[in-house]
Amino acid sequence: MTTPLDPEMFDPVCPSGLMPFRVGDKWTGMIIQCLADGPRRFSELRVPLRNITPKVLTKSLRALERDGFVVRTESAGAPRHVAYRLTPLGRSLLGLLDAARAWAQEHLHEVLDAREAASGSRLPR
Template structure:
């Protein structure tokens, strides 16, 4: 039995959510991280990716599959289901993503300050 994905895996305070680097679409890097330790069903992915609508998650998974990063497997049985897993190409993204996440964690305060400063200035530009 595999370990369930933690519901707070991508909590708002997680550096992954602040990471300015994009691998595919907005959610692709988070999907890849969910698949890091093996195949997952769609319902399992929905737990830590609760901020993503099912339609958008499906689109991300399809894009990752199209790019050769994720493999979709339909498993037959009394209750057929689908699992998603990283391909070797997808797994090759894990090291650069870990470096990007470490960078975001190291520069967390600076990133937040810059975004807050920008947002404050932008509001002033539009109201002043």
């Protein structure tokens, strides 16, 4: 028998709910990876992220900017030039993303097998 979980194991005043880790969402990790080699314009980001809508890309970039991972720079003049770049805080995520990608490459077949087994074991409703 295992030891019961402590009902106080998560401190109610812990700010973990405020943590800005959005890396697990569908687009954030890919956006950060696109910015790894330097500043990019919105239209440049849309090339490798071809399945993201402009609205979702804007929302994701704003969230990354709000949390301090990305800086938006607008240059004066016509036409207006807006670029996004990683902050040092954003750059600190690159190693974590590399580790997550390596883990996924090593274990993807196991995850897919588990999903297939789970979907095959369910009875139709």
